[in-house]
Amino acid sequence: MEGLKISQLSSLKVRSITVKNFRTYYGEKEPIELSVDPKKPVTVIHGISGRGKTSLLNAVHWCIYGFEKKDKNQKQTSSEGLVHSYLIDNLQPGQEENMFVRIIMENENGEIEYEIEREIIVKKISSETSEKWNEVIKAKIPVSITATTGAVFAYKDPDTDELVRISSEDNIKDRLEQIFPEILSSYVLFDAELLRQFESQNEDVLIKKGIETITGLPIVDSAKKHIEKENKKTTSSNVSAKAEFKSLQGEIERFEKEISRRENENKTDQKKIDEKSTEITELTNFLVRHDEDAIKKNELEMKKIREEITFLGESTEQIKEDMKKVIFENLSKYYLRDAFMITNEKFERWTKEGLIPSRFTKEALQGLLDDKECVCERPLGEHDEEYRENIVNAIKKVYEAAVGSEIGKIRGVIEDVIDETGSESSSAFEIEYIKYQTQLAEARTKRATRKSELLKNESLFETDIYDQVGIQTRQRKKLEQEVDSLKNAINSNNVKLNVYKPKLIEKEKEFNKMKKEEIKDEFAKNKIKLSDYAESILGKASEKLLSEFKTDVESATQEYFLEIAPQAKEFSGIKIDDDNFTISALRKNGREKEISQGQAHSLGLSYISGIRTITRKNYFMMIDSPFHNISQESKLLACVDLPTKMGSTQVTFFCTNTEYIGRIEEDDLSEEIDSARHVLKKHGLLGCEYNLVDEVIGEIDGEEYRNTNVVRIS
Amino acid sequence: MSESSNYKRVRKLTYDWEKYFAYDSSDTEVEEFFSKDKPNSAVNDENSIFYKKILWDVFVYAMAVGRYIGTPKPFTRKTGTIPIEFAKEHHVVAILGVVFSINDIDLSILKQPKEIRNICESYANAGVEKLIEFKKTREHNNPLSEYESEFLKFLKQNKSNK
Numbered sequence: 119m120e121g122l123k124i125s126q127l128s129s130l131k132v133r134s135i136t137v138k139n140f141r142t143y144y145g146e147k148e149p150i151e152l153s154v155d156p157k158k159p160v161t162v163i164h165g166i167s168g169r170g171k172t173s174l175l176n177a178v179h180w181c182i183y184g185f186e187k188k189d190k191n192q193k194q195t196s197s198e199g200l201v202h203s204y205l206i207d208n209l210q211p212g213q214e215e216n217m218f219v220r221i222i223m224e225n226e227n228g229e230i231e232y233e234i235e236r237e238i239i240v241k242k243i244s245s246e247t248s249e250k251w252n253e254v255i256k257a258k259i260p261v262s263i264t265a266t267t268g269a270v271f272a273y274k275d276p277d278t279d280e281l282v283r284i285s286s287e288d289n290i291k292d293r294l295e296q297i298f299p300e301i302l303s304s305y306v307l308f309d310a311e312l313l314r315q316f317e318s319q320n321e322d323v324l325i326k327k328g329i330e331t332i333t334g335l336p337i338v339d340s341a342k343k344h345i346e347k348e349n350k351k352t353t354s355s356n357v358s359a360k361a362e363f364k365s366l367q368g369e370i371e372r373f374e375k376e377i378s379r380r381e382n383e384n385k386t387d388q389k390k391i392d393e394k395s396t397e398i399t400e401l402t403n404f405l406v407r408h409d410e411d412a413i414k415k416n417e418l419e420m421k422k423i424r425e426e427i428t429f430l431g432e433s434t435e436q437i438k439e440d441m442k443k444v445i446f447e448n449l450s451k452y453y454l455r456d457a458f459m460i461t462n463e464k465f466e467r468w469t470k471e472g473l474i475p476s477r478f479t480k481e482a483l484q485g486l487l488d489d490k491e492c493v494c495e496r497p498l499g500e501h502d503e504e505y506r507e508n509i510v511n512a513i514k515k516v517y518e519a520a521v522g523s524e525i526g527k528i529r530g531v532i533e534d535v536i537d538e539t540g541s542e543s544s545s546a547f548e549i550e551y552i553k554y555q556t557q558l559a560e561a562r563t564k565r566a567t568r569k570s571e572l573l574k575n576e577s578l579f580e581t582d583i584y585d586q587v588g589i590q591t592r593q594r595k596k597l598e599q600e601v602d603s604l605k606n607a608i609n610s611n612n613v614k615l616n617v618y619k620p621k622l623i624e625k626e627k628e629f630n631k632m633k634k635e636e637i638k639d640e641f642a643k644n645k646i647k648l649s650d651y652a653e654s655i656l657g658k659a660s661e662k663l664l665s666e667f668k669t670d671v672e673s674a675t676q677e678y679f680l681e682i683a684p685q686a687k688e689f690s691g692i693k694i695d696d697d698n699f700t701i702s703a704l705r706k707n708g709r710e711k712e713i714s715q716g717q718a719h720s721l722g723l724s725y726i727s728g729i730r731t732i733t734r735k736n737y738f739m740m741i742d743s744p745f746h747n748i749s750q751e752s753k754l755l756a757c758v759d760l761p762t763k764m765g766s767t768q769v770t771f772f773c774t775n776t777e778y779i780g781r782i783e784e785d786d787l788s789e790e791i792d793s794a795r796h797v798l799k800k801h802g803l804l805g806c807e808y809n810l811v812d813e814v815i816g817e818i819d820g821e822e823y824r825n826t827n828v829v830r831i832s
Numbered sequence: 833m834s835e836s837s838n839y840k841r842v843r844k845l846t847y848d849w850e851k852y853f854a855y856d857s858s859d860t861e862v863e864e865f866f867s868k869d870k871p872n873s874a875v876n877d878e879n880s881i882f883y884k885k886i887l888w889d890v891f892v893y894a895m896a897v898g899r900y901i902g903t904p905k906p907f908t909r910k911t912g913t914i915p916i917e918f919a920k921e922h923h924v925v926a927i928l929g930v931v932f933s934i935n936d937i938d939l940s941i942l943k944q945p946k947e948i949r950n951i952c953e954s955y956a957n958a959g960v961e962k963l964i965e966f967k968k969t970r971e972h973n974n975p976l977s978e979y980e981s982e983f984l985k986f987l988k989q990n991k992s993n994k
Contacts, residue, residue: 441976449893454929468939545991548988
């Protein structure tokens with residue numbers, strides 16, 4: 119099938135978005151007019167983080183679908199909801215206010231095609247202050263405030279060209295579901311940070327369903343089912359009388375039922391196999407980590423850590439003991455220092471006054487004897503024996519000499535103490551003591567670190583690790599047996615299916631033959647013939663269409679990807695999985711390798727672009743954080759390629775100032791890379807740009823309330 | 833003052849001193865602090881700075897603190913349990929260093945051993961209150977916290993003292 123090119127489709131663009139009191143936007147804002155010029159299809163809304171870019175994108179989503187994208191994960195505790203909290207907190211009893219979002223859309227001729235306005239009316243009915251989660255506002259607000267929703271949808275009547283307004287919620291929902299199937303939001307309003315989801319198998323249902331819905335295939339399938347039903351009805355009413363026919367019909371039904379039952383069983387069993395296989399992989403990983411060698415290695419490691427902890431504990435005690443010794447030996451000296459200084463002065467005075475015999479008296483006399491030398495250095499010879507005796511007698515007899523000597527010793531110690539507690543020694547002590555303190559702190563920290571390592575290791579390798587390994591081994595064996603038995607069940611079902619399916623075909627042929635022979639009424643005959651034909655054609659068409667759509671998406675995605683991906687030359691193309699429609703990039707060397715963040719980003723954008731080639735309309739596109747987490751180079755490729763490759767698709771980027779205005783200066787390492795803004799301007803793609811700025815609008819109980827303003831730059 | 837000092841070297845100064853020095857045994861806290869037998873006494877408490885030291889160490893420390901505070905605290909009921917024969921040289925140095933530092937005391941004090949003992953005991957009795965307080969206010973995880981902060985205070989103060 120030759121796919122339609124985007125530029126050939128009728129387009130749908132957002133002319134303006136108006137918000138009032140939506141989240142951070144306080145009061146009614148001027149309409150934000152997006153560029154509808156096909157030559158300048160890009161509008162950029164930028165601001166620093168937290169200024170309300172995502173809120174604005176959410177406003178569009180909420181207006182179209184009645185809920186925000188992030189609703190599913192919203193915590194039921196937030197006090198900030200859809201309606202600006204300053205409005206909620208300032209509401210007086212009896213007062214009523216509203217919040218709304220209005221979007222006007224136009225077609226390729228510049229005529230208004232749709233207008234959607236969704237609002238929430240809030241009213242304060244009492245002064246009750248207790249709070250409760252409000253499902254409409256999606257926030258915890260006072261119970262005294264009621265909130266009701268309403269919406270108005272207008273569409274252009276194709277006959278009169280006039281806008282027809284409807285306000286019934288159900289009608290609006292049906293209409294919008296036709297124009298913007300919910301699944302489409304993934305390809306129209308999306309957060310580029312989530313682009314990697316297309317690689318994930320968890321999203322397979324979403325993607326497949328998305329492609330089917332966008333292409334309108336459910337209509338074909340439902341037509342086929344309808345014809346099948348009618349065909350059966352016509353056949354039964356014409357041949358119901360014949361018992362043989364009825365029995366054949368019953369057999370077919372039984373076969374169909376049996377085949378369907380066994381196929382469902384296989385599907386369930388396969389799911390169980392997948393789950394058990396994951397569990398087996400986890401157990402295998404555990405057992406690999408805990409094999410005998412690993413356990414022994416870890417035990418050795420833990421022994422080493424325990425020894426180190428003991429050593430560090432002993433070191434800590436030793437350091438503490440040393441510190442204690444230093445304090446014990448020296449603190450008393452400091453207490454005594456002042457007293458010793460007074461005493462020392464007295465000693466000096468008494469010595470001068472001759473009240474204390476010379477401190478050297480006894481030592482001096484003994485010295486004379488020991489050294490056999492006089493104070494004038496003359497040797498004391500044998501003829502000096504008389505002097506020697508005199509000296510000995512003097513030592514023995516003179517008590518004062520002994521006292522003097524001992525006082526002399528005491529004076530010496532006192533002088534030492536004074537010296538040891540002086541400035542120089544005190545500085546040295548301080549340094550020594552600080553060293554001890556540092557050593558102690560280091561030893562304690564090391565010990566604590568090693569202890570936590572030990573605890574961590576012990577929890578990983580509990581003491582009964584061998585028991586655990588045994589348990590896990592048995593568990594793995596049990597699971598493997600269960601997987602084998604499930605595989606056997608699938609095989610056995612497949613054997614039966616291989617018998618039943620041909621039999622069913624055979625019975626159907628028999629039934630059709632009988633149908634032709636038995637039904638005499640020409641009108642019924644023709645009707646059945648036609649139905650059979652239509653049924654077969656639609657069945658084949660559905661399969662073929664899906665496959666062709668997939669081929670179209672694949673080829674368009676590949677074309678985009680190879681043009682915009684960073685280091686695209688590494689890739690030969692892309693592949694969309696036949697079963698789950700997930701996407702992967704194919705490397706030239708055929709190897710499967712993790713792709714970079716930037717490449718994944720490009721792949722996601724390309725897939726979206728590819729899928730959009732099969733939509734029935736050329737829808738506008740709004741992308742949050744399109745340049746997040748990708749290189750500056752990829753950013754520029756994306757901002758030029760996306761709008762140009764998508765024909766005249768209207769594109770709105772919501773990005774941070776840095777992503778938009780940031781540029782890389784030329785230096786030794788890299789060449790100059792321009793800002794996204796400059797590139798868009800240079801290529802003439804930029805239609806409008808807005809900057810989001812905020813201001814403080816009030817304060818209640820110390821809490822500041824802020825308002826986002828939208829300032830048009832160009 | 834090294835503990836290895838030899839008492840004999842100063843024995844001539846102390847040969848006629850009282851055989852025992854004493855503390856105020858009427859004060860139960862003081863008595864417990866100086867006890868040789870009670871588990872929480874200064875020399876038996878594992879967390880004490882005097883653990884496994886001799887009573888002379890406790891006495892001289894108390895005396896040094898008391899002298900530093902400056903006001904002696906005389907007492908009447910005395911139990912003589914600290915024998916002079918176990919005093920080491922540095923204990924005698926501390927005793928004489930304190931005694932001689934007092935106004936109006938001269939060398940003649942050496943011939944009044946009772947007076948020497950009274951002076952020392954009065955200062956030790958004043959200082960022991962502080963040591964008991966240190967014990968009460970010490971940090972749980974650092975039993976020497978009070979001594980440590982006193983020591984650091986002196987180091988800081990004295991390093992700038994020329």
